[in-house]
Amino acid sequence: MMAVLTVRNVPEEVHRALRMRAAEHGRSTEAEVRAILAQAVSPESRLLMGDALMNIGRRFHLSDEDVESMSQAHDQKPAEPMGFE
Numbered sequence: 001m002m003a004v005l006t007v008r009n010v011p012e013e014v015h016r017a018l019r020m021r022a023a024e025h026g027r028s029t030e031a032e033v034r035a036i037l038a039q040a041v042s043p044e045s046r047l048l049m050g051d052a053l054m055n056i057g058r059r060f061h062l063s064d065e066d067v068e069s070m071s072q073a074h075d076q077k078p079a080e081p082m083g084f085e
Helices: 012-025 029-041 049-059 064-073
Strands: none
Touching: 012 029
8 A cells, every 4th residue: 555645835936846857757746756856765876785895895995815815714504593492
């Protein structure tokens, strides 16, 4: 189910600008308002895990050889779950 939102007392010049913007994008005023609201609450930029790891590597000046040696050095065996007996 979708929520319904009513906005009252929208100034005429804002409503006119919304109609014009909607027409430019080829959609209804209501669809334009939904698009504006969705964009307004979305994060400006998502940090992806790969980008975060790459930035950490750069900050610590890690080379590909450093990463390879670290991956070979750690224990390859899966961790055992804790027992509570």
